Amino acid sequence: MTRQLANRPPAITDAGATPPPRPRWSNRSRRDxxxxxxxxxxxxxxxxxxxYLPLINNIYYSTLNWxxxxxxxxxxxxxxxxxFFTSTDAPRVLGTTAIFTLFTVGGSMVLGLLVALALNSRGRGTTFARAAVFAPYVLxxxxVGLVWLFIFDPGYGVLSWILRGLGQTSPQWINDPELSLVMVIVVYVWKNLGYCAVVFLAGLQSLPQDVLEAASLDGAGNYRRFLSISLPLLSPTTFFLLITTMLSSLQAFDLIRIMTPLGNGTSTLIYEAYLQAFGAYNRAGYSAAISVILFAILLVITVLQLRFVERKVHYS
Known part of the structure; x- marks a missing residue:
C-alpha cells in the first residue's frame, strides 16, 4: 500500500492549476x-x-485655378x-481680421464680465434683466444687422436724426472704411456680450462662498476680493470664453455681409473668401486657398491656447 502511494503522481493543486481562458468578447461586451x-x-x-469631407475637398480646390x-x-x-501672400491685399485683409478679432473678443469679454457682476444679485427684475441681456445673442x-444699419445710416438713420437735432453732422459710417469697421465691431460686441455675460454669471454663482466670506471677515473689500479671489477662480470660464469667442469672431460673416455688402474696410479673411468666390471675380480656387489659410489660423490659435494659456487656468 505504501509502495503504491509512493509511485502515484503528485496531484495538481488549485494554486498551480491553469485558469481557463477568458472569452475575448462576453455577451455583455458585445451588447455594449x-x-x-x-x-x-x-x-x-x-x-x-x-x-471632414468638405474640408478635404476645399484643400483640393485650393490647388486649382478654377x-x-x-x-x-x-x-x-x-x-x-x-x-495671396504676395498680393497687396494680404496685409489689409490680415490686419482687418486681427483688429476685428481683438476688439470684438476683448470688448465682449470685458463688458460681459461687468454685466455679469451687475446681474450677480437677487432682486426684483433681475431675471428679466438677464433675459434682456442674453436676447440679442439668439437673434x-x-x-440685427438690418436694424443697426437703419440706426447708423448717415442719411435717414436714427443716429443721424439725433445728431442733426443737436446741430451736428452724422459721420459717414457706411462709406468711410475706418468708420465702417468701427460700426461692425460695435454691433458685433453688442450682439455677443450677452453670451459672455451669461457664462461669466454662471461662473460667479459657482464660486465657493465660504472663501469669499472668509476674505470679507479678514477685511478684504469688494475690489480686493474680486482681483485676488473671484478673478483667479474664474480662469476656467475665462479660458473657455477666450477660445469660443475668438473662433466665433474669426468666422463672423452675417453682420459684415448685411452692413457692408462690398466689404468697404471690413474684409476679414472669411468675407474676403466670400467676395473672391461669389463677388465679381468668381475665383473659386483662390477663395478656397483663403479658406484654408483661415482654417490653419484657427487651428494654430486653438493649439497655442490649449498648450500655453491653459497652464495658468486654475481648475480646483
Missing amino acids: FVVFLALALPNLLLIAVFT TLGSASATVVGLENYVT SGVG
Whole structure:
C-alpha cells in the first residue's frame, strides 16, 4: 500500500492549476459595443460627411485655378497661396481680421464680465434683466444687422436724426472704411456680450462662498476680493470664453455681409473668401486657398491656447 502511494503522481493543486481562458468578447461586451455603435455611428458619419469631407475637398480646390461655374480647372499647386501672400491685399485683409478679432473678443469679454457682476444679485427684475441681456445673442444676425444699419445710416438713420437735432453732422459710417469697421465691431460686441455675460454669471454663482466670506471677515473689500479671489477662480470660464469667442469672431460673416455688402474696410479673411468666390471675380480656387489659410489660423490659435494659456487656468 505504501509502495503504491509512493509511485502515484503528485496531484495538481488549485494554486498551480491553469485558469481557463477568458472569452475575448462576453455577451455583455458585445451588447455594449452594439449600443455604442448605434448611438455614435450616425453622429460620426454626419461629422465625416459634413465636416471632414468638405474640408478635404476645399484643400483640393485650393490647388486649382478654377473659375466658379467653369467645367474645367487647372492644377496649380500652391500658386493660389503664393498669390495671396504676395498680393497687396494680404496685409489689409490680415490686419482687418486681427483688429476685428481683438476688439470684438476683448470688448465682449470685458463688458460681459461687468454685466455679469451687475446681474450677480437677487432682486426684483433681475431675471428679466438677464433675459434682456442674453436676447440679442439668439437673434438672427441678418435681422440685427438690418436694424443697426437703419440706426447708423448717415442719411435717414436714427443716429443721424439725433445728431442733426443737436446741430451736428452724422459721420459717414457706411462709406468711410475706418468708420465702417468701427460700426461692425460695435454691433458685433453688442450682439455677443450677452453670451459672455451669461457664462461669466454662471461662473460667479459657482464660486465657493465660504472663501469669499472668509476674505470679507479678514477685511478684504469688494475690489480686493474680486482681483485676488473671484478673478483667479474664474480662469476656467475665462479660458473657455477666450477660445469660443475668438473662433466665433474669426468666422463672423452675417453682420459684415448685411452692413457692408462690398466689404468697404471690413474684409476679414472669411468675407474676403466670400467676395473672391461669389463677388465679381468668381475665383473659386483662390477663395478656397483663403479658406484654408483661415482654417490653419484657427487651428494654430486653438493649439497655442490649449498648450500655453491653459497652464495658468486654475481648475480646483
